[in-house]
Amino acid sequence: PTRELNLAGAGITAIIWATGYVADYRWLEVNAFNEQHKPQHHRGVSSEPGVYFLGLPWLSRRGSTFIWGVWHDAKYIADQIAIQRQYQHYQSTSER
Helix, strand or coil, rough: CCCCCCCCCCCCCEEEEECCCCCCCCCCCCCCEEECECCECCCCCECCCCCCECCCCCCCCHHHHHCHHHHHHHHHHHHHHHHHHHHHHHHHHHHH
16 A cells, blocks of 8 residues: 655645545644644635545535535535636746
């Protein structure tokens, strides 16, 4: 198993954390949690750039934790990733 990964070196620019039966964030060492070690986010978009959450209770609606309802949140997060990538592209081209 992969135990360590250089995200930038691997070209990974986003992480979507989709919960399972038990939320366990101990291994995720990013500044995306409050004092109770709960995710800080707005509709799954984390306070840490490039980190997103799916499957959390009431992320945007009652069905957010269910396979039949998570697609609403997944679409929103995918749209947010695309928007943030456009901003990054704009910033990198305007700095030239």
